[in-house]
Amino acid sequence: MPKITIDGRVLEFAPGQTIIQVAQANGIEIPHYCYHPGLSVAGNCRICMVEVEKTPKPQIACYVQATDGMVVHTKSAQATEARAGVMEMLLVNHPLDCPICDQAGECKLQDYAFDFGHPTTRTPVEKTHLPKNVPFGAKIVYDGERCIKCTRCVRFTDEITQTHELSMGARGDKEMVIMTSKGEFTTPYAMNIIDLCPVGALTSKDFRFESRVWFMDFTESVCTGCARGCNVTVGARGGRVLRMTPRENQDVNRWWMCDAGRLGYGHANAPTRLTTPxxxxxxxxxxxxxxxxxxxxxxxxxxxxxxxxxxxxxxxxxxxxxxxxxxxxxxxxxxxxxxxxxxxxxxxxxxxxxxxxxxxxxxxxxxxxxxxxxxxxxxxxxxxxxxxxxxxxxxxxxxxxxxxxxxxxxxxxxxxxxxxxxxxxxxxxxxxxxxxxxxxxxxxxxxxxxxxxxxxxxxxxxxxxxxxxxxxxxxxxxxxxxxxxxxxxxxxxxxxxxxxxxxxxxxxxx
Ligand code: SF4
Ligand code: SF4
Ligand code: FES
CATH class of the missing domain: 3.40.50.740 (Rossmann fold)
Incomplete structure (x- = not known):
């Protein structure tokens, strides 16, 4: 087996694996937004930059394949400075509305800003404003200002469901996700884009403003909406189920679940429930x-x-x-x-x-x-x-x-x-x-x-x-x-x- 060294650890890899895949397989976390193991590589967010010895510039770990003898540093000054630059750029126009964002507490933008971000802004100009609270069908809401244009959601509808309801529209700081279909998704799996979105740009109408996630209990379970048995995480608070999200199981549901299963917990919260024998x-x-x-x-x-x-x-x-x-x-x-x-x-x-x-x-x-x-x-x-x-x-x-x-x-x-x-x-x-x-x-x-x-x-x-x-x-x-x-x-x-x-x-x- 060929070998790569990441952060001083010598690791074997299979030919064709990218740096981030080898790192993840060995428990080394490399920050990423646009990379997802279930989607094609877009390489557009640049947060996964690492230092690779004998190359003049930082490389993106989600795209560059591991080679025999390669030496990678994920936490060197060059890598962290590169990420700080990316974070500064991503936050130039971000509304910083974490206090009212459903993603707060489980947002990669928050996590990486904490890890690599600048404490103050150096941008003296007014932020660019984009459409907010845009309905993407009946179950999803899009916020153009929170979007980091990673294209995970677009790739999901192109590659997984192949229903192509989403596309990137406009250019530069006006770029945003647009719905190409007229108002509704044809796929019954649309809500997976909410989980895929690494920030709070896509939120669920069902879960919107229901609870801060840190006040909820989470339990690993299985959806009982049909005999597939998709693996899920159930989020609940105060006697009510508030959310179900898919949990990875490559033998059952990979990373996904259907919208009907996701929303199929109503009977658990029904006011008519029997509570005494x-x-x-x-x-x-x-x-x-x-x-x-x-x-x-x-x-x-x-x-x-x-x-x-x-x-x-x-x-x-x-x-x-x-x-x-x-x-x-x-x-x-x-x-x-x-x-x-x-x-x-x-x-x-x-x-x-x-x-x-x-x-x-x-x-x-x-x-x-x-x-x-x-x-x-x-x-x-x-x-x-x-x-x-x-x-x-x-x-x-x-x-x-x-x-x-x-x-x-x-x-x-x-x-x-x-x-x-x-x-x-x-x-x-x-x-x-x-x-x-x-x-x-x-x-x-x-x-x-x-x-x-x-x-x-x-x-x-x-x-x-x-x-x-x-x-x-x-x-x-x-x-x-x-x-x-x-x-x-x-x-x-x-x-x-x-x-x-x-x-x-x-x-x-x-
Ligand atoms: S809406 Fe979310 S998943 Fe889609 S491009 Fe924007 S940040 Fe990425
Ligand atoms: S999420 Fe959908 S496909 Fe999966 S078990 Fe539930 S109802 Fe079936
Ligand atoms: S995760 Fe590598 S470029 Fe986005």
Whole structure:
């Protein structure tokens, strides 16, 4: 293997790798704006300049390929002076409106100004003004003054979606991004340009002015909008999910996610969410009393013991562990799952199957519900995933539902179900890749109990001789149960007492 020396470290590289790729592969950070591993190299921002021995001028690390024997300095006086010059130029016309910018706290312009910037401006002339608050379709807002013209957004629509809605317009200090399409994106992946934008020039209408990012909790999880299972970071604050952004996983979603998945967290913040368990108080349907969790569990044990039937109807967004326990509690009857099937599969990320764990459900012996049929247990996170006719036909004894509107009126006991953003568990995606969703501590109503815990207590209540299972025990049992279907369950640690993270996720802007 050829070798390059970066900051005194001798590193092997594969022919064709650029300096920044070799550096990143070895944990050496070289500042960059326009470079992104998923896009072509533009080489226009110049912030990645490094000193290369035996060359007269600094070189851009995102474009120059490593060669055998090359010696690079990323922190020398020549490199840092070059970057300071770039920062000074980029800030000449920048509005410096960080106090009201959504990107503040996770902005590369802020980070590099802190690292390399001049403390004062030397420009005596008035700043050039450009259009601000420009709608780019219904979901994105563009600010021409914050834009550093890195062209990441333009290259995304040219190279990744190939829908070409964006272009650079005008020249010199009047240059800005323009929409070439009339007002709306045709791609369902447009909002990825917000994450790609290294500064606050592209912001999400959905997230705009919702929160300073340093007040939010961030949790690594998975989108449950369809069976692709794009890896995401969920941002939440004060019981509400405020943002989802894609997280890199080269085997699943690379760096991207679709707009529908990104915005598909509304049910987690719905004012109609069920927050306390309920027990039916009379023979008349729909008459419930709110009770404590232990009383509801006792009532559920009694109701299931009395019930002449078993069977489960579950949202295919239920985790492997939840399905396993649903089956253990009421598996004497039919095991059915329900999920939406769309018609928007596009060969990129979006798939028609919307049940996030449909593969997992089938591996555990659940079959798609084709017609209404009775079931002792009902499990519904998203009302639109389990059609009302199926819910009514299930006529469940015990139900787990997220929204008050989905409470089955004839159920004996109803438990509030935390959303995917509030639960730990495993999902098998459309390709059979098993991935964890994780509980976001700042999302959802307070004091909801995990369905896994509730189901385990019910199981123990129904069978006094049963051995108690921990989450790890259930995962081990699931691992054995789904192996014949070709699903490999990875070793995953779920940390109930995970410390709060307030730092912005590094993956937000690569
Ligand atoms: S809007 Fe953002 S991503 Fe697009 S060119 Fe400007 S700075 Fe780059
Ligand atoms: S493709 Fe599917 S999993 Fe990925 S973001 Fe969209 S809805 Fe979510
Ligand atoms: S990151 Fe290298 S020129 Fe922009």
């Amino acid at each position: 309920r027990v039916r108080t009379s023979a008349r349907a729909g008459e419930f009393a709110e009770v404590g969790w232990e009383d509801a569990i006792d009532a559920a044990v009694e109701a299931l013991r009395d019930a002449a039937r078993g069977g489960v109807l579950a949202d295919a967004g239920a985790t492997l562990e939840e399905l396993f326990l649903l089956k253990a509690v009421a598996g004497r009857g039919d095991l059915k799952y329900a999920s939406r099937v769309g018609q928007d599969e596009d060969g990129f990320l979006i798939v028609n199957e919307k049940g996030a764990n449909q593969r997992g459900a089938e591996a555990l012996g659940f079959a798609r519900a084709a017609a209404p049929a009775p079931a002792a247990l009902l499990f519904v996170e998203r009302g639109d995933a389990v059609p009302k006719a199926l819910r009514d036909g299930a006529d469940p004894v015990v139900a787990f539902v997220t929204d008050g509107a989905d409470v089955p009126p004839t159920a004996r006991v109803v438990f509030p179900l935390p959303t995917w953003a509030e639960r730990d568990g495993l999902l098998a995606n459309v390709d059979g890749i098993v991935q964890p969703i994780r509980r976001c501590r700042a999302a959802g109503p307070r004091d909801l109990r995990a369905p896994l815990e509730v189901l385990e207590e019910i199981r123990l209540g129904l069978d006094a001789a049963a051995t108690p299972w921990t989450h790890a025990d259930v995962v081990a049992a699931v691992r054995g149960a789904v192996a014949p279907a070709g699903l490999a369950v990875p070793e995953v640690e779920f940390a109930p007492a995970a410390p709060r993270t307030v730092a912005a996720p590094a993956s937000r802007t690569r």
